[in-house]
Amino acid sequence: MTRLVSHLQSSVGRKVVMALTGLGLVTYVILHMVGNLQVFEGPHALNSYAAFLRDMPILLWTARIGLLCIVALHIVFAIQLSLQNHRARPIGYAIHRYRQASFASRTMAMSGMVLLLFIVFHLLHLTAGVIGSPNSDRIDAEGYRDVYGKMIHAFQNPLVVALYLVGQLGLGLHLSHAVSSSIQTLGLEHAALDRLFKAAGPAVGLLVVLGNIAIILAVFLGIVHV
Amino acid sequence: MNFTVRIWRQKGPNERGGLVTYEAHDVNPGMSFLEMLDGVNQRLLGNGEEPVAFEQDCREGICGSCSLVIDGIPHGPDRGITTCQLYMRRFPDGATITIEPWRAKAFPIIKDLVVDRSALDRVMQAGGYISVNTGGAVDGNVLLIGKDQAETAMDAASCIGCGACVAACKNASATLFVAAKVSHLAVLPQGKPERTRRVSAMLEAMDREGFGSCGNQYECEAVCPKSISVRFIANLNREYLRAGIVESGIPSEPESPHAETT
Numbered sequence: 001m002t003r004l005v006s007h008l009q010s011s012v013g014r015k016v017v018m019a020l021t022g023l024g025l026v027t028y029v030i031l032h033m034v035g036n037l038q039v040f041e042g043p044h045a046l047n048s049y050a051a052f053l054r055d056m057p058i059l060l061w062t063a064r065i066g067l068l069c070i071v072a073l074h075i076v077f078a079i080q081l082s083l084q085n086h087r088a089r090p091i092g093y094a095i096h097r098y099r100q101a102s103f104a105s106r107t108m109a110m111s112g113m114v115l116l117l118f119i120v121f122h123l124l125h126l127t128a129g130v131i132g133s134p135n136s137d138r139i140d141a142e143g144y145r146d147v148y149g150k151m152i153h154a155f156q157n158p159l160v161v162a163l164y165l166v167g168q169l170g171l172g173l174h175l176s177h178a179v180s181s182s183i184q185t186l187g188l189e190h191a192a193l194d195r196l197f198k199a200a201g202p203a204v205g206l207l208v209v210l211g212n213i214a215i216i217l218a219v220f221l222g223i224v225h226v
Numbered sequence: 227m228n229f230t231v232r233i234w235r236q237k238g239p240n241e242r243g244g245l246v247t248y249e250a251h252d253v254n255p256g257m258s259f260l261e262m263l264d265g266v267n268q269r270l271l272g273n274g275e276e277p278v279a280f281e282q283d284c285r286e287g288i289c290g291s292c293s294l295v296i297d298g299i300p301h302g303p304d305r306g307i308t309t310c311q312l313y314m315r316r317f318p319d320g321a322t323i324t325i326e327p328w329r330a331k332a333f334p335i336i337k338d339l340v341v342d343r344s345a346l347d348r349v350m351q352a353g354g355y356i357s358v359n360t361g362g363a364v365d366g367n368v369l370l371i372g373k374d375q376a377e378t379a380m381d382a383a384s385c386i387g388c389g390a391c392v393a394a395c396k397n398a399s400a401t402l403f404v405a406a407k408v409s410h411l412a413v414l415p416q417g418k419p420e421r422t423r424r425v426s427a428m429l430e431a432m433d434r435e436g437f438g439s440c441g442n443q444y445e446c447e448a449v450c451p452k453s454i455s456v457r458f459i460a461n462l463n464r465e466y467l468r469a470g471i472v473e474s475g476i477p478s479e480p481e482s483p484h485a486e487t488t
Contacts, residue, residue: 007470011399011439012429012463081439085397088331088438094234094245095324097298101396101443108441181442187464189457 011084012185014077019182021074026179026204028067029171033211036151039224040215043148047140050147075116082109104177104201111174118167126154152226155219164216168209175205227253227314230322231266233278236335243335245324248278255315259302260285260292262314263325279338285310287451290386293393294339295326300390300449308388308451328389330398331436343389345435346403350387352431353407357419375413382410384452391446391454397438402446404428405462406454412465422472425465 007013035053038045053060098106124130132154140146155161180201188197218224229250236243250266257265260282267277283291292309296302302312317323327335332345371379385406392400408425411417417424440459447456 003473004470007426007466007473010429010466011433012466013470015439016463016467085399085438085441088398088436089329090331091329093295093298093326093329094232095298095326098443099299099394099445099448101445105441105443106396177442184442184456184460185440185463187460187462187467189460189464191457194457 011081014081015185018074018077018081019185021070021077022178023182024070025067025074026175029175029208030204033208036215037211039148039151040218043140043146043226044142046148046151047142047144047146051144054145071119075112078109078112102177104173105181107173108177111170114166114170115174118163118170121163122167125160126150132157132160149226151215152219152224155216158220161216161220165213168212168216171212172205172209175208176202179204227255227317227319229253229262229314229317229320231262232322232324233266233339234326235278235338237337239334239336243338245326253314255313257314258285258310259294259296259312259314260310279336279340281340282310287311288386290388290451293328293341293343293388293390295328295393297324300328300393301388301451305448306451306453308386311451328393330389330392332398332400333389333392341389343387345437346387346389346400348435349400349404349428349431350407352427353411353424354420354427356411356416358416369415371414379410379413382406382413382454382458385410385450385454386452388451390449390451392437394445394449395438395441396443396445397441399438399440399446400432400435401437401440401459401462402450402454402456404432405456405458408465409458409461412461421465422469425462426469426473429462429466 008017035049036046038049104111121131125132138146138149140149155164178201180198183197183200215224230247231250232245232247234243235246248266248270250262251269253262253265260280263278263280270277281291281293283289285292287308287310290308292301294301294309296309296312301307301309302316304312304316325339327333327339328341328343330341333341333343335341383406385403387403389400389403391402392398395401408428411424412421442456442459444456447454
C-alpha cells in the first residue's frame, strides 16, 4: 500500500490523480447539464427535480463536499505539476514552433483558471444567491422553491449571459483536451480504439457546452419564459 | 545557395550565451545541414575565429548525436529524420535559419550547441539489467515470441536516445524516451522478471533528473526521428500503475540491485 501511495506522488502518479479527479468532475458536469435541461420541460419538472435533490440533505452535502475536495486536489496537483514543468526549462527558445499540439492543450492552465473563476461566480450567483437575483427563494405554485423562475430571471441580464458564455468557452476548451488526455494518462490505449479516444475530448466538450448554451440562450432569447 | 544562420554561441556551461549571425555562402543543395555548418566553421577557422561546437557522429541518422533545434523545431522541418539527414535543398535560397541547442534543465549546455545528455544515460542505468542465463548460447527460436510482440518491441527499441522529445516538449519531459525504453523490454519475455521494478526505477530517475511531466500534447512524437508513437506513453502509464499495485504486496528490499552508482 505504501508503494501505491508513493507512486501517486511521482509525476506520473500526480497526473493519474489529476486524470481521475478530472474525469469525476466531467461526470458531474454532464449530470449537471442533463439535470438543467429539464428547464425545457417547464417549471414543474425543474422545480420538483431541485426539490428531489434537496430532499436528501446528507447525500447533497456529501456530494458537495466531495466535489469540493476533488476540485481542491485537482487544482493543487495542477499547480505542483506546472511548477515542476516550469522548472524543467529555465531558459526558453528564441523561436519555438508547435507541430501538432492542439490550441486547447496549449491553454489548459488558462482555460482552467477561467473555469475556476467562473465556477466561483456561478456558485455565488445561482447556488448561494449572493450576487444578483433578489427573488432567489420564492416559492412556486406547487410549494417548491422556484428554481425555474430564478433561472429565467438570471439569464435576462445580458452581462450575466456574457459571463456565462465566457465560462462555457473555458469549459469547452478545457474538456476538449482533458478527456482524451486523461484516457492516455490512465494508460488506456488500443489500436482499434485510438480514434474513439482522440475524439472523446472534443465530443464531450462540445456536448456539454452546447447543452448549457442552449439553456442560457433559450432563456435570453425568450424561447423559455415564465 | 546562400543562407544567413543565427547560431547560439556560448563559451562554457556557466557563461552567458547569445545568438550570433553568420553567412553561409556557396552551399550545395545536396549538402546536409551539418555539412553546411562545416562550411561555416571552415570560414571561421580561416578567419582565426572559434568554430561553432555541435555534436555529430555517424551522420546517417542512427547514432542520435546530432541535436539542433532548427527554426524552433528539433531536427528541423522534416519529419522522421535527424539533423544530419536534413538537406539544404529543403530551405529556400537566401533564408535565415535560427539554430539553438536542446533546452532543458536536465540538459545543461557544455558549449555552443552541445548539451550534456547524460541524464538519459542515468535513467537507463536506473532501469538496470535483464536476467540472462549464462553458459552456452541458446539455440535459435527456443524462446518463441509472437510477431506482434516482436514488432512492438522493435518499434520501441528504435529510439536512438537523441533527446529531441525533451527538446520539443513544452515541459522538457523525457516521457517518450522512458516510455520507449520501458515498453521495449516490458513486451518481451526477456524483460519480464524485472518488469515491475524497472518502470518504477526509471520514472523515479526521470523525476530526479529534473525533467518535466507529460502534458499529452504529442509534440515529441511529431519530432521523433524514429517516429516513436505516443501509445508507448499510455503503455508506460499502464506499466507504472500496474507496478504500483503489484509492488504493494512485495516487502521492499533493503538494497535494490538496480540502485545507481553515482
